Amino acid sequence: ITSKLPSVGTTIFTTMSQLALEHKAINLGQGFPDFNPDPALIEAVHQAMLGGLNQYPAMAGYLPLRNAIASKTQSRYGRRYDVETEITVTSGATEALMASFQAFVHPGDEVIVIEPFYDLYIPAIELAGGIPVAVPMTPPSEAVPYYRVDWDRVESAISSKTRMLVINFPHNPTCTILRAEDLDALEQIVEKHPLIILSDEVYEHLTFDQREHLSLATRPSLAERAVIVSSFGKTFHATGWKVGYCCAPAKLSAEIRKIHQYTVFTVPSPLQAGLATYMQEPATWESLSSFYQEKRDHLHQGLQHTRFKPMPSEGTFFLLASYDNISDLPELDFAKYLNQHYGVGAIPVSAFYLNPHSEQANHRLLRFCFAKQPSTLDQAIERLKKV
Ligand code: PMP
Numbered sequence: 001i002t003s004k005l006p007s008v009g010t011t012i013f014t015t016m017s018q019l020a021l022e023h024k025a026i027n028l029g030q031g032f033p034d035f036n037p038d039p040a041l042i043e044a045v046h047q048a049m050l051g052g053l054n055q056y057p058a059m060a061g062y063l064p065l066r067n068a069i070a071s072k073t074q075s076r077y078g079r080r081y082d083v084e085t086e087i088t089v090t091s092g093a094t095e096a097l098m099a100s101f102q103a104f105v106h107p108g109d110e111v112i113v114i115e116p117f118y119d120l121y122i123p124a125i126e127l128a129g130g131i132p133v134a135v136p137m138t139p140p141s142e143a144v145p146y147y148r149v150d151w152d153r154v155e156s157a158i159s160s161k162t163r164m165l166v167i168n169f170p171h172n173p174t175c176t177i178l179r180a181e182d183l184d185a186l187e188q189i190v191e192k193h194p195l196i197i198l199s200d201e202v203y204e205h206l207t208f209d210q211r212e213h214l215s216l217a218t219r220p221s222l223a224e225r226a227v228i229v230s231s232f233g234k235t236f237h238a239t240g241w242k243v244g245y246c247c248a249p250a251k252l253s254a255e256i257r258k259i260h261q262y263t264v265f266t267v268p269s270p271l272q273a274g275l276a277t278y279m280q281e282p283a284t285w286e287s288l289s290s291f292y293q294e295k296r297d298h299l300h301q302g303l304q305h306t307r308f309k310p311m312p313s314e315g316t317f318f319l320l321a322s323y324d325n326i327s328d329l330p331e332l333d334f335a336k337y338l339n340q341h342y343g344v345g346a347i348p349v350s351a352f353y354l355n356p357h358s359e360q361a362n363h364r365l366l367r368f369c370f371a372k373q374p375s376t377l378d379q380a381i382e383r384l385k386k387v
């Protein structure tokens with residue numbers, strides 16, 4: 001057969017998780033919590049099943065869950081999305097992203113992605129016949145100590161073929177969040193260029209140091225052309241449930257739903273019903289930042305007692321750490337070495353680049369996930385002290 005995705009292999013997340021299993025390593029690679037969701041959420045799902053919610057829910061999502069998403073989005077970001085036409089519950093953020101690329105990217109269209117980027121975007125663009133155009137982020141400097149988007153470079157990358165711009169904040173893997181000036185710059189760009197913006201906001205509730213996530217939903221001129229994607233897996237410690245959603249203007253949502261209804265049709269009803277009940281209490285997501293900030297600080301401080309150099313993390317449940325005074329190995333080789341010889345799994349940041357083997361992708365950085373119990377983080381830190 002002729003492969004439609006000849007260059008796609010196994011994802012870095014699966015590869016590193018398998019290696020961690022093989023070597024009995026502590027897995028701080030693939031992003032998932034090593035603890036359970038709140039028992040109240042599990043109980044709400046259980047009750048939904050006992051109560052008979054076991055058949056197909058509505059194609060666009062169980063209505064009480066869409067209502068809960070609408071209320072949350074309004075209270076946090078000030079935009080009211082219409083539950084009938086603008087909110088779609090999907091099989092994880094993954095499906096919302098894939099459906100968006102399938103719905104809007106035509107063969108030959110260019111799609112701008114900000115490099116480094118989450119691995120799904122490139123194969124999804126290529127499957128739709130699109131051409132990814134990568135715009136590199138500007139690395140931290142003394143003047144600006146975090147990765148940031150150079151919006152002038154984004155604008156220069158726009159051509160008559162550009163259909164879509166993909167952004168992802170809080171950003172996996174650099175852990176940067178959006179600032180008001182980023183949204184200002186983006187508003188100026190879309191005023192001149194009629195792009196669709198695909199905004200992957202799966203870490204919307206994981207921002208630290210009193211910094212708020214600035215959703216594109218907060219700016220009408222951006223929200224009018226944006227598909228905003230989120231994930232209950234990240235928010236409620238249930239990555240294995242694969243429930244996410246997207247909010248987009250009715251015209252865009254209608255196209256996404258055409259794909260959704262023939263990919264999965266809908267998403268498990270008891271999970272949706274449980275989430276709807278659980279979301280009645282805003283405290284469930286309002287406490288997440290402080291919960292994860294403690295974990296970030298735990299790992300950050302622990303790494304300061306090792307030869308790794310942790311970098312600031314403004315959001316997500318990851319942090320980057322440099323090993324530049326430990327080894328010269330390229331990132332993938334060093335991540336494997338760490339796994340095998342010291343029993344700690346991490347993700348090479350080079351995997352988030354178009355060409356992972358290029359020098360430009362190898363800055364001797366690993367991504368560590370801190371969505372772990374304190375004892376797991378302590379054990380990992382003890383092992384990393386030996387490196
Ligand atoms: N986008 C980003 C940036 C992610 O990091 C992830 C998963 N870790 C996803 C999308 C996929 O989310 P889900 O598991 O809800 O499909």
Ligand code: GLN
Pocket residue numbers: 011013014029030031032172
């Ligand atoms: N998004 C997760 C991460 O960045 C991985 C999800 C997956 O394995 N597909 O670690």
